[in-house]
Amino acid sequence: MTEKPAPHRRAVGLLGGTFDPIHHAHLIMAEEVRTTLGLAQMVFIPAGEPPHKMSRQVTSAYHRMAMVELAIAANPHFTISRVEVDRSGPSYLVDTLRLLHEQWGAESELSFIIGWDSLGDLPSWYKPREILDQLAHLIAVRRPGYVDDMAYNDKSEARLPGLRDKLSVVPLPQLDISSTDIRQRVAQGRPIKYQVPEAVEHYIRAHNLYQTAIGKEVRESAHYNAER
Structure with missing residues (x-):
């Protein structure tokens, strides 16, 4: 189901995320959704304090914003919003959508x-009813390998009636790129070329991002073993 927005209103897609760092899979997802649904603009929204990732230290919003700006610079349909990074405290979707409507x-x-695998969690989000009824249409992106009943099933519809009517589904190609893996590769001194835009890679190197103590030990060990 890929219902397109009404033509008399400006159709804006929103892609939220930590973007720590942003990578090519994010960009491909955004463009695939934008072109499939005929959206006028795609807005990237870096999270301030993502409530689901408070267990690990997130790179400063300054660096994450800068990397997103570099990554989207060549696409006139892409833009960025500071709506979450400028707000203190955890970032909840309902608060972000209210501010954007204002x-x-x-x-x-x-x-x-939203990711297809996250649909099953949607009823437990903060104020999901307001999100569906008043604030936004939902676009579920589905990668190869997911079937219709894996994350979105009758139980979700029962807990959140009307979900089907507020949902479009956009299939995506399989892209095995993740921010977690990129951070680990940088920490271990491994290449990230072709996983992130070239400007983002240069930024990461120039600002020594993701150079953890564990990564330093791994690099030193590899260097020691290479010299033996």
């Missing part, structure tokens, strides 16, 4: 991208 008014129709 900023952009009724002429913008907002559609928020």
Whole structure:
């Protein structure tokens, strides 16, 4: 189901995330959704304090914002919002959507991208009913290998009636790139070329991002073993 927004309103897609760092899979996802649904614009929203990732230290918003800006610079349909990084405390979707509606008014129709594997958790989100009824259409992106009943099933619909009517599904190609893996590769001195835009790779190197103590030990061990 890929229902397109009403033509008389500005259709805006929203892609939230930690973007620590942003990579090519994020960009491909955003462009695939934008072109499939005919969205006028795709807005990247770096998280301030993502409530689901408070267990690990997240790179400063300054660096994450800078990397997103570099990554999207060549696409005129891509832009970035500071709505979450400028707000203190954990970032909840309902608060972000309220602020964007205040900023952009009724002429913008907002559609928020969610992973297909996260749909089953949607009923437990903070104020999901308000999100569906008042604030946004949902776009579920589905990668190869997921079937319809894996994450989105009758139980989710029962807990959140009307979910089907507020949902579009966009299939994506398989892209095995993750921010976690990129951080680990940088820490271990391994290449990340072709996983992130070249400008983002240069930024990571220039600012010594993801150089953890564990990574330093791994690099020193590899160097020691190579010299033996």
